[in-house]
Amino acid sequence: MPKKATIYDIAREAGVSTATVTRVVRGDSNVRDATREKVQRVIDAHAYAPSASAQHLEHGQSKTLAIVMPAVINPYFTRIYNEAYKEAEAHGYFAWLFQIQENKPIPRELVDELIRRRMDGVIFAGGIWSTERSGLADALERLRHYMPVAIICPPTVKLDCICIHSDLVSCSRLPVRHLHALGHRRIAFIGGSMQFRDTSKRGENFLEELRALDLPDDPAYHVDAGYDAESGERAVLRMLTGLERRRWPTAIIAFNDQMALGAIKQLKQMGLHLPDDMAIIGCDNQFFCPYTDPPLTSVDLHPEEMTQSAVRELLVAREGNRTQSFSMMREATLIVRESCGAKLGYRKRT
């Protein structure tokens, strides 16, 4: 690597002071045209741009927001990241993605790194954050000394920061009511691991909705599982092989679309015809939903909107000194496709 040019190099080579170089870089008007051109030529020759670190030191702003999430391999998180990046950019900030392991506590080293880099704000996203095990509260306590924090996740523990979450009630109510209206009575749920509060919360909400409609809340209709497609396969296999055929559910609600993907595969493998023999609803409305066979009905949590709010509130908290915590909830939406037979008309089921 060649020696990286600094403002001193540019100043020396152009025969001016560093102040003049700064003026040229920032487009200050009080510079003679001849001088400006002379300096600009040297700048161009070295592709010089002022060091962000030095500016940070001077101004106390890194102009950077951190997004902390489980690996972006999951399309739900991809959507959050994309929106955060766009929204940050719109406000003159850059978004920096930090990945953590799902179901593991937030590493202390990561928190320190965020402080070291003097982020202007952090967004934590993901279902697991609400658990005590994640250590989110501790992380928050440390980060609070240096930057505002927003979390996009269900509110199981009351935390003193910007809290944005989707409405878990509508998230369960929408698919259950939809299936009920189509005549389904035995509705099952294959969900994320129960050891985590928020996901079990989804399970609880689901049960409540069933009871509200006087539908059977048989524990056999609720299988605990992971989060990926393979978990969906396994969950379906486990549930159906554990039940006499006449007690099989007529509809399955999956924790997310990946699981639905696996469920669909497994159901077909067992010789069922979809959606006639079994209806399915996923969650997250991922890009592949229109392309499953049958196309997958899914709940959209509107991660983009939540993220947009998170970024904005973070910046508000930075500027003004908002001390009181902020909370916002976004209703979910059901995107109806063919996987429940909705478009094929109503059919009475027992």
Added chain:
Amino acid sequence: MPKKATIYDIAREAGVSTATVTRVVRGDSNVRDATREKVQRVIDAHAYAPSASAQHLEHGQSKTLAIVMPAVINPYFTRIYNEAYKEAEAHGYFAWLFQIQENKPIPRELVDELIRRRMDGVIFAGGIWSTERSGLADALERLRHYMPVAIICPPTVKLDCICIHSDLVSCSRLPVRHLHALGHRRIAFIGGSMQFRDTSKRGENFLEELRALDLPDDPAYHVDAGYDAESGERAVLRMLTGLERRRWPTAIIAFNDQMALGAIKQLKQMGLHLPDDMAIIGCDNQFFCPYTDPPLTSVDLHPEEMTQSAVRELLVAREGNRTQSFSMMREATLIVRESCGAKLGYRKRT
């Protein structure tokens, strides 16, 4: 926000000099236990960690690698990013993702931002980089003054930097030969937009492979399209409606798995039975491939391995002053699933 504690604040509050604080932070042994504890208490109380920007200024290293890619919404790029993040971390660096628009030139502002932030290296990934229109050569010329650059993309223009790419020949040869061996003779290709060199290169390679096997290279079997699932749908519709039924291909190779997803949907909609009436092969071996119906045979380009090499070579270039350019090619692999009927045995087709 409370005032962010600096090393001076810690030093004052602990009643020591900044040098001692640094020693405690870095675990230097020449500190009395009593002093260490006293300082550590103050550090803990403020969650203090030394500013990375100040350290950067002092040491001249940002310990950061930039990954520049089209929006990470595409799973292929997700895989690259994930691997870059992991590999960078393993070397004590952090990876920072910067997104750009597909098919648009690299924004000048982005290049300047990378220079401003004094990245220790940049990786450009994506099919489009090889085109003259992307302005990659210009960006490279500017970045070169401050950091080493690696590109993960097909080599259409010879660039003086670390170049890593998948073997486009095997990428076309594998699916064509596989289909040929299964008895297919009329093989079609639905591909990314021809205006970009590298993707058209895929098309050219495809034609060469057909000719090498004495198969018809009818232009009607080659439809230009976008990159997403919807493009796949449209491409299939356009191709088949433009051909008499008896001239329909018996197999389709798609530019990527998303397109294959769309193609499958469209083919089913047209009443075809897969894989009997039409075989399909995608590219990228994305997570949903095992879950399409039928499960999708796909070409894996091994983006993880390429990324790993990119990160490593970047760091080598940083340490030693490697001046000559580096080039590496990775063979592709065909992941056989049911979408060509491969597992259903050989069937003669005319």
Added chain:
DNA sequence: GCACGAAATGTTATCGGTAACATTAAAAAT
């Protein structure tokens, strides 16, 4: 009790850039 070496701690220049302030050069007014 003093000298000496080692251990502990402090002082300061530096990294790259900025902005307030100081100075010089040029243009305008007398």
Added chain:
DNA sequence: ATTTTTAATGTTACCGATAACATTTCGTGC
């Protein structure tokens, strides 16, 4: 031509952290 005003440019302290170097404190031996 000289003063006044304004425009152009330079000087310098500072941001936070570090490391080389300087200094102080301590423990040990005599």
